[in-house]
Amino acid sequence: MGRHIAFVLALWKTNLLSAMEYRVSFLTQMAGMMLNNAIYFVFWIIFFARFEEVNGWDLVDMLFLFGVVATGFGVGTYLFGNAVRLSLLIASGQMDYYLSLPRPVLLHALASRSNASSAGDCAYGLLSFGAAVYFAGAFDILMLLRFGLGCLAAVTVLISFLVLVQSLTFWIGNTNLLTSNAFNAIVTFSLYPITLFDGTAKLLLFTLIPAAFIGALPAEFVRRFDLAQLAQICAGSAIFLFLATFVFYRGLRRYESGSAFQVRT
Amino acid sequence: MPAVSVRDLRKTFQLKQKAAGLRGSLRALWRPSLQELDAVRGISFSMDEGELLGFIGPNGAGKSTTIKILTGILHPSSGEAEVLGRVPWRQRQELAFQIGSVFGQRPQLWYHLPAVDTFYLFGKIYELDDRELKGRIAFLAEAFEIEELLETPVRKLSLGQRMRCEVAASLLHRPRVLLLDEPSIGLDVVAKQRLRATIQRMNDLEGVGVLLTSHDAGDIEALCRRVIIINDGEIVYRDKVSALRRRYLTVKTVDVRYNEQLPPDFALPGVEMVKVGRYGAKMRFDTRVTPVGPVIGGLAAAGSLADVTVSEPSLEEVIGAIYARAESKDG
Ligand SMILES: Nc1ncnc2c1ncn2[C@@H]1O[C@H](COP(=O)(O)OP(=O)(O)OP(=O)(O)O)[C@@H](O)[C@H]1O
Ligand SMILES: [Mg+2]
Numbered sequence: 001m002g003r004h005i006a007f008v009l010a011l012w013k014t015n016l017l018s019a020m021e022y023r024v025s026f027l028t029q030m031a032g033m034m035l036n037n038a039i040y041f042v043f044w045i046i047f048f049a050r051f052e053e054v055n056g057w058d059l060v061d062m063l064f065l066f067g068v069v070a071t072g073f074g075v076g077t078y079l080f081g082n083a084v085r086l087s088l089l090i091a092s093g094q095m096d097y098y099l100s101l102p103r104p105v106l107l108h109a110l111a112s113r114s115n116a117s118s119a120g121d122c123a124y125g126l127l128s129f130g131a132a133v134y135f136a137g138a139f140d141i142l143m144l145l146r147f148g149l150g151c152l153a154a155v156t157v158l159i160s161f162l163v164l165v166q167s168l169t170f171w172i173g174n175t176n177l178l179t180s181n182a183f184n185a186i187v188t189f190s191l192y193p194i195t196l197f198d199g200t201a202k203l204l205l206f207t208l209i210p211a212a213f214i215g216a217l218p219a220e221f222v223r224r225f226d227l228a229q230l231a232q233i234c235a236g237s238a239i240f241l242f243l244a245t246f247v248f249y250r251g252l253r254r255y256e257s258g259s260a261f262q263v264r265t
Numbered sequence: 266m267p268a269v270s271v272r273d274l275r276k277t278f279q280l281k282q283k284a285a286g287l288r289g290s291l292r293a294l295w296r297p298s299l300q301e302l303d304a305v306r307g308i309s310f311s312m313d314e315g316e317l318l319g320f321i322g323p324n325g326a327g328k329s330t331t332i333k334i335l336t337g338i339l340h341p342s343s344g345e346a347e348v349l350g351r352v353p354w355r356q357r358q359e360l361a362f363q364i365g366s367v368f369g370q371r372p373q374l375w376y377h378l379p380a381v382d383t384f385y386l387f388g389k390i391y392e393l394d395d396r397e398l399k400g401r402i403a404f405l406a407e408a409f410e411i412e413e414l415l416e417t418p419v420r421k422l423s424l425g426q427r428m429r430c431e432v433a434a435s436l437l438h439r440p441r442v443l444l445l446d447e448p449s450i451g452l453d454v455v456a457k458q459r460l461r462a463t464i465q466r467m468n469d470l471e472g473v474g475v476l477l478t479s480h481d482a483g484d485i486e487a488l489c490r491r492v493i494i495i496n497d498g499e500i501v502y503r504d505k506v507s508a509l510r511r512r513y514l515t516v517k518t519v520d521v522r523y524n525e526q527l528p529p530d531f532a533l534p535g536v537e538m539v540k541v542g543r544y545g546a547k548m549r550f551d552t553r554v555t556p557v558g559p560v561i562g563g564l565a566a567a568g569s570l571a572d573v574t575v576s577e578p579s580l581e582e583v584i585g586a587i588y589a590r591a592e593s594k595d596g
Contacts, residue, residue, distance in 0.1 A: 003392060006389060007389050007390060010385075010386055010389035010390070011386065014375065014378070014382060014383075014385075017378055017382055018375060018377050018378055021377045021378070021418070022377075093371075095338075096333070096338050096368070097371065097373055099336070099337060099338040100336050100361060100366050100373075101361055101387075101390050102357075102358045102359070102360075102361035102390065102391065103358065103390055104358075177286060177287045178287055253340055254340075255338075255340075256278055256279075256339070257330075257333050257338055257339055258329075258371075
């Protein structure tokens with residue numbers, strides 16, 4: 001375990017060095033992403049100014065939600081930046097590199113890139129959490145702990161979901177379109193008040209598109225402690241992590257290396 | 266125990282065909298339409314510890330595929346392989362600590378960073394301790410003459426400089442076997458020679474075994490004692506490089522010039538006339554069929570000689586002939 005931590009830290013350091021080569025673009029991308037998030041949130045400010053609340057969710061819940069989701073996305077795609085490029089890496093034979101070095105392939109591949117725009121997400125998320133705490137008017141150190149845990153769960157489920165979807169590349173070749181659809185779906189649904197959904201739709205958000213584990217569930221848990229929710233969060237993370245790892249390594253056996261050999265018809 | 270041993274190794278690729286778009290992807294998931302391609306068709310060979318073994322063949326012969334199987338990148342369709350006593354695709358990580366690989370067409374150095382940053386990262390990946398790593402980098406920098414290049418971002422290096430850094434990186438952890446897939450691709454004559462000399466030196470110094478593929482017969486001739494020639498997924502020749510020369514260099518080409526005009530029907534028994542001019546001729550014969558003595562005698566008797574050149578085909582031509590022979594056997 002310790003040796004893997006040292007290795008991943010070295011990777012992150014190398015990513016940072018690589019990003020430093022392009023400091024300016026790093027900062028503009030970061031600022032761009034923050035602005036992007038802020039504009040999106042304005043929509044919800046207008047929405048809740050009119051409706052006050054939706055089945056029990058109010059603007060403060062939305063602030064907590066944006067806090068967890070943006071931080072989770074930011075941290076996830078910063079530390080495991082290749083999670084959004086896995087399909088490309090597989091289809092274009094770039095997994096060769098990770099396969100020729102003596103480390104776990106999935107971890108190595110995921111952690112080998114840091115997205116600059118992720119830092120913007122992360123900063124926005126922390127601001128949103130700060131605002132949520134301020135308007136909720138209640139804060140204690142346990143809330144900070146719950147926030148940390150919530151973000152960790154969001155990162156885990158998000159990355160696992162992205163890995164799962166893109167592992168399909170091993171079976172059916174490049175899945176660019178599927179990947180970007182899945183990515184958009186998970187972003188969109190994790191930023192909705194979950195109380196808008198019920199029945200089948202809600203079930204979907206806990207299974208096929210596990211947005212509930214990335215957004216609503218951890219956000220509610222951060223606002224107030226609930227043992228059942230804690231259990232759900234932990235179980236959800238563990239299950240998705242296991243599934244992703246299992247499916248990825250299953251697929252890896254079928255990896256065909258430089259398969260720029262697809263025939264498009 | 267040989268460093269590498271391969272028995273009846275086969276690899277069949279499935280070429281996926283799928284229609285564009287989301288619907289195409291989904292349909293391909295349920296009903297993939299496949300076409301098969303045999304890249305490697307049952308090859309067997311072995312390589313000794315510390316040996317420099319050449320592996321050559323035309324484009325698409327299956328060289329890279331074989332090397333990828335030996336590094337654990339690809340799973341074979343059937344057959345066995347062991348590298349340093351390990352099955353690459355089952356004990357990939359353990360093996361990776363013991364072998365190094367360089368793929369000329371797939372750089373491993375981080376593109377935007379100076380090579381030394383990748384070296385340090387590799388140090389962590391291979392679990393070298395800092396002191397040892399520093400010493401090793403200094404040693405390799407000297408051996409590969411890259412001291413001045415280490416701090417320059419890799420994207421600013423020339424191909425030859427970069428390739429020296431690449432090979433140096435693959436030696437950081439003192440591998441016992443090095444798998445080099447076309448390390449000399451795109452290099453000029455001088456850069457090639459430099460790279461060859463360094464590989465040779467590392468082999469002398471540390472006894473690292475090298476399996477080397479190349480399209481340049483010169484690489485093989487300069488470095489390897491033994492060569493395997495593969496064509497269309499099958500081994501078509503294996504022997505010492507010297508034997509290759511001896512066996513195939515029996516064909517001599519003779520260029521001769523006279524001080525006086527030649528008869529237009531000039532010919533010698535057992536010799537193929539390639540071209541007959543007024544004052545000279547070009548001809549070819551096989552020393553196993555026609556001994557040298559009578560040919561030279563015949564040439565001298567034909568008139569007053571101005572000049573004679575006898576030449577052998579290059580290794581390049583020999584290899585070309587072996588490919589051609591293999592093709593015609595198949596066809
Ligand atoms: N990932 C892949 N998917 C499908 N077919 C492949 C794949 N990789 C290689 N092939 C096919 O397998 C055959 C052998 O390829 P390989 O790359 O091993 O040849 P090579 O000897 O290295 O050739 P070159 O000298 O051009 O590098 C070729 O016909 C190639 O098209
Ligand atoms: Mg090749």
